[in-house]
Amino acid sequence: MTSATSPRPQPTAHRTPRLIATDLDGTLLRDDKTVSERTIAALAAAEEAGIEVFFVTGRPARWMGIVSEHVHGHGLAICANGAAVVDLHAGGQLLESRPLEREVALDVVRLLRREAPGTTFAVDMTTGVHYEPDYPPFYLDVGASVAAAEKLLHEDEPGSGDPVLKLLALHRELSPDDFLALARTAAGDRATITRSSPTALLEVSGLGVSKASTLALCCAERGISADEVVAFGDMPNDIEMLSWAGRSYAMGNAHPDVIAAASGRTVANNEDGVALVIEDILRNSR
Known part of the structure; x- marks a missing residue:
């Protein structure tokens, strides 16, 4: 249940997005590093509605087992703050890298x-x-x-x-x-x-490698524009992504600079803030 003092997500009076990009730690995952049943259901509902979900994280591919079964159709995730695109359906196989010299x-x-x-x-x-x-x-x-x-x-x-x-x-x-x-x-x-x-x-x-820049490349390959993306994050490594996306949400537990960069705010990760917004998006798209 959402606490009375927690920020509510802004109304989603926008067209249905084509892609949801979400950070993991402090955002999609609870503090105990689990994915709640509510969040699992929301991700599945987004997929059923034709909305792609991309996990965009600072984690390396080898630490993605906690979410690999929830990536659904495309199987892709952006890891290492944009330095790697991996296929979680293939055990985290590296598809693209943007290395540091x-x-x-x-x-x-x-x-x-x-x-x-x-x-x-x-x-x-x-x-x-x-x-x-x-x-x-x-x-x-x-x-x-x-x-x-x-x-x-x-x-x-x-x-x-x-x-x-x-x-x-x-x-x-x-x-x-x-x-x-x-x-x-x-x-x-x-x-x-x-x-x-x-x-x-x-x-x-x-230089130039970030969650945002790699996400933009992945979206361009799919013909998806920034204004068709909803993004979620909580820490400074999410700021560029939140600024790039057409709609973005800082978590209730987010760093102040992240709150300033996002266009909206949801409740904390432990209160399923990502799921809450996805449910709202799907409800308003009917």
């Missing part, structure tokens, strides 16, 4: 080591994640290499290593927003830098 990643590492001493790094590749000794270990990822970022990013010959999807940068003392602002000042002309974590953990992608 290793030399650029090394530049970002050098700049952040200089401007924010104490930063520690992880490198997320198409084949898995690897991290520095002081970086918190990824218990979901076995077989990770542990070494300095410079060694992790080294190639014996250019192009011989696995594609890099994201560089992760963690600082244990700076506030999340301060670290993001510092990193963008230091290296924002070299790469796309954002964050989705409540901690000071930054995600670094290739």
Whole structure:
């Protein structure tokens, strides 16, 4: 049940969208990382109504098992903040990638080591994640290499290593927003830098790579325009997507900058805010 103090979604006095794009953590998923029965039913109803649903997340493909059975017809998801398009029907098979060049990643590492001493790094590749000794270990990822970022990013010959999807940068003392602002000042002309974590953990992608830019490419392939898209999100890595979509909703638990960027607002993820809007869209499309 929606609490009395929770924001209600704005009325959907628009034509029925052709595509729904939703973030996962803090948005579609509840805090315990489950998909509620109400949300499962809403996603299925959208599919039945002919509305495509795209999961658009910072998660790597290997962490998509929680939602893979709910992607329905097309099977596609946008992962790693737009760096990868994967087929969840084929076990997360990588279909397209927009990698971060290793030399650029090394530049970002050098700049952040200089401007924010104490930063520690992880490198997320198409084949898995690897991290520095002081970086918190990824218990979901076995077989990770542990070494300095410079060694992790080294190639014996250019192009011989696995594609890099994201560089992760963690600082244990700076506030999340301060670290993001510092990193963008230091290296924002070299790469796309954002964050989705409540901690000071930054995600670094290739310049111009974002949820929004990859979603726009996927929509263009389908002949879908921005004004035919409804998007949902809660953190700074969703801002470009919410600004691009014709209709967008910040979750009740969203970051203030996300609320400012979205055209509407729904209730929190734990109150099934995405499902609530989908139900409203379908009700008003009849």
